[in-house]
Amino acid sequence: MQLETSAQPSILGAKDSDLGVSIKAGSGKTFDRKNRLLFYNRFFRIACIASAVFVCLILFGILFFMFRTGILTFRDVSPLTFFFSTEWSPEEESYGAFVFIFGTFALTFLTLLISVPLSVVIAVFLSEVAPAWLRNALRPILDLLVGIPSVVYGFLGLTILIPLLRDVTGTNMGDGILAAAIVLTIMVLPTISRVSDDAISAVPRKYRDASYALGGTRFQTIFKVTIPAARSGILYGVILGMARAIGETMAVVMVIGNTPQLADALFKPTSVLTSNIVMQIANVPFDSTWNYALYMMGFLLLVISLLMIVLVRLLQRKGAKS
Amino acid sequence: MKSVVSETRGMFTKSRGINGFNNRLFTVLVWGISGCIVLFIISLLFLILQKGLPYLTWDFIIGLPSEMEEGGGIGPALFNSFYMLLISLVVAIPLGMAAGIYLAEFAPNNKLISFVRICVEGLASVPSIIFGLFGIALFVEMFQIGLTIIGGAISLAFLNLPVMTRVTEESIRAVPGELKQASFALGGTHLQTIRKALIPAALGGLVTGICLIAGRAFGESAVIILTAGVTTSGEMWDFNLFSPGETLAVHLWYVQSEAIVPDAVSISDKAAAVLLFVILLFNVLFRIPLWIKDRKNR
Numbered sequence: 001m002q003l004e005t006s007a008q009p010s011i012l013g014a015k016d017s018d019l020g021v022s023i024k025a026g027s028g029k030t031f032d033r034k035n036r037l038l039f040y041n042r043f044f045r046i047a048c049i050a051s052a053v054f055v056c057l058i059l060f061g062i063l064f065f066m067f068r069t070g071i072l073t074f075r076d077v078s079p080l081t082f083f084f085s086t087e088w089s090p091e092e093e094s095y096g097a098f099v100f101i102f103g104t105f106a107l108t109f110l111t112l113l114i115s116v117p118l119s120v121v122i123a124v125f126l127s128e129v130a131p132a133w134l135r136n137a138l139r140p141i142l143d144l145l146v147g148i149p150s151v152v153y154g155f156l157g158l159t160i161l162i163p164l165l166r167d168v169t170g171t172n173m174g175d176g177i178l179a180a181a182i183v184l185t186i187m188v189l190p191t192i193s194r195v196s197d198d199a200i201s202a203v204p205r206k207y208r209d210a211s212y213a214l215g216g217t218r219f220q221t222i223f224k225v226t227i228p229a230a231r232s233g234i235l236y237g238v239i240l241g242m243a244r245a246i247g248e249t250m251a252v253v254m255v256i257g258n259t260p261q262l263a264d265a266l267f268k269p270t271s272v273l274t275s276n277i278v279m280q281i282a283n284v285p286f287d288s289t290w291n292y293a294l295y296m297m298g299f300l301l302l303v304i305s306l307l308m309i310v311l312v313r314l315l316q317r318k319g320a321k322s
Numbered sequence: 323m324k325s326v327v328s329e330t331r332g333m334f335t336k337s338r339g340i341n342g343f344n345n346r347l348f349t350v351l352v353w354g355i356s357g358c359i360v361l362f363i364i365s366l367l368f369l370i371l372q373k374g375l376p377y378l379t380w381d382f383i384i385g386l387p388s389e390m391e392e393g394g395g396i397g398p399a400l401f402n403s404f405y406m407l408l409i410s411l412v413v414a415i416p417l418g419m420a421a422g423i424y425l426a427e428f429a430p431n432n433k434l435i436s437f438v439r440i441c442v443e444g445l446a447s448v449p450s451i452i453f454g455l456f457g458i459a460l461f462v463e464m465f466q467i468g469l470t471i472i473g474g475a476i477s478l479a480f481l482n483l484p485v486m487t488r489v490t491e492e493s494i495r496a497v498p499g500e501l502k503q504a505s506f507a508l509g510g511t512h513l514q515t516i517r518k519a520l521i522p523a524a525l526g527g528l529v530t531g532i533c534l535i536a537g538r539a540f541g542e543s544a545v546i547i548l549t550a551g552v553t554t555s556g557e558m559w560d561f562n563l564f565s566p567g568e569t570l571a572v573h574l575w576y577v578q579s580e581a582i583v584p585d586a587v588s589i590s591d592k593a594a595a596v597l598l599f600v601i602l603l604f605n606v607l608f609r610i611p612l613w614i615k616d617r618k619n620r
Contacts (some may be wrong), residue, residue, distance in 0.1 A: 310440075
């Protein structure tokens with residue numbers, strides 16, 4: 001014991017001196033490394049903040065550019081004419097966009113009318129009815145379908161759907177709002193059904209058990225318990241699909257006929273906001289009322305899609321509360 | 323008394339009969355409708371592949387398009403598709419990942435940040451044609467460079483940026499907290515933790531996200547028509563960033579609705595098949611390894 005304590009200082013001393021040497025010899029390097037890491041750390045953080053700011057800047061840049069260019073429309077055209085006149089012939093200085101605004105809403109409504117019931121059925125099938133192997137095979141396939149380019153759907157509509165519609169209904173023009181709505185339905189179906197499927201799968205098991213325990217059949221359980229419980233999730237999917245249907249361009253352009261007349265019949269070539277912009281923007285000079293009117297239509301689309309995001313946010317907040 | 327019992331029993335039997343019938347009818351309907359729709363969509367896609375793929379020749383894939391005669395190829399358009407995809411990914415992935423990492427890791431939990439999140443979400447839902455209009459205002463009007471590959475690629479990157487940001491944020495958030503704490507406990511800095519622990523653990527989600535935006539960039543047409551035009555420079559392997567950049571998706575639309583070549587139908591059949599094939603290939607190549615890894619872990 002005594003010996004050890006007497007020996008200890010010398011050993012410690014030796015170690016201290018070694019340590020001192022090593023610190024002296026390697027100090028520059030160690031502290032450099034620490035500083036470097038801290039520097040990288042801070043730099044990385046700043047780069048991340050800059051990127052996040054950049055993403056926001058793009059949104060505001062878009063809002064600013066669209067608004068600044070679009071608002072110039074009203075130098076030459078009164079807002080009343082722009083929003084409520086059905087006369088769109090820019091060659092003769094009449095810029096009434098009502099046809100396109102109405103077309104967009106009518107098309108979206110018709111699309112949802114077809115796609116929502118079908119999507120909910122598919123969602124119920126995926127989450128409640130299908131056996132596990134089929135479910136595991138179908139979910140990735142639906143995810144894959146979300147990624148198919150819109151121009152491919154437009155091509156399908158143009159080459160297969162329109163001749164089919166012509167044959168079935170006997171009209172000589174197959175293109176119009178119905179053809180566009182069917183193509184859009186095929187496009188938004190995977191989105192809505194996958195989101196609703198997730199929502200229905202997330203309903204707690206005890207709800208279903210309680211319903212079965214009361215003697216409910218599967219049909220009753222799904223319609224009276226599961227779907228009402230998953231309501232806000234399904235609504236979220238519907239809004240996502242709606243946003244996609246409103247903003248979709250190429251698939252619609254290929255099947256809607258691109259004629260500025262009011263969409264008051266299912267088979268009548270018409271035009272919506274997106275298709276009109278893409279068909280005409282290339283042919284007009286930038287500093288013309290025509291171009292400004294197209295930008296104003298784009299601004300309208302932008303406002304509609306942003307409003308829908310606010311709606312989704314409100315829904316989510318409500319869902320989180322309840 | 324007896325009659326009451328039998329009456330009530332009769333009532334229940336009847337209601338059970340209706341419910342049972344409804345239940346069976348419902349099951350049959352759900353199976354039928356879902357089966358029909360899924361089969362319908364898949365057979366449509368199969369039809370595209372079947373109409374195009376068997377007739378593909380090497381000449382068509384790398385050949386030059388022709389304005390008037392038969393036998394034009396899709397070479398420059400296909401090349402532009404990949405070239406613009408690459409440029410847009412180079413812009414969108416780092417920026418989007420950095421923004422997503424900031425939102426998931428560094429951002430304080432306050433009103434400003436939730437506003438930033440709404441901005442990202444809002445930008446993700448902006449229709450693609452708006453990005454095209456923005457691209458015109460920015461590149462054609464402000465910078466006066468006309469319809470170019472670089473303008474189109476950057477507009478595409480803007481389109482994909484918010485999606486990448488959201489996917490990154492979500493997949494980094496989904497990494498279990500223990501991993502992060504373990505890395506901190508070992509003395510890792512925040513950057514080291516993110517690079518060595520969080521990103522590898524979130525790789526599955528990130529790859530799925532990149533796959534998603536790559537497919538979107540490859541198939542996107544509205545943005546390209548507005549910002550890169552509907553013509554190519556007319557030569558193969560043209561790396562010039564300032565030449566017009568029609569992509570395959572745009573070419574499909576252009577041939578189908580505007581061009582005057584006599585064999586437009588066969589060109590568009592084949593172009594659609596190539597487009598679809600590449601998209602499916604992206605998904606299969608990137609997702610199958612993940613899927614196998616997922617299976618193993620389970």
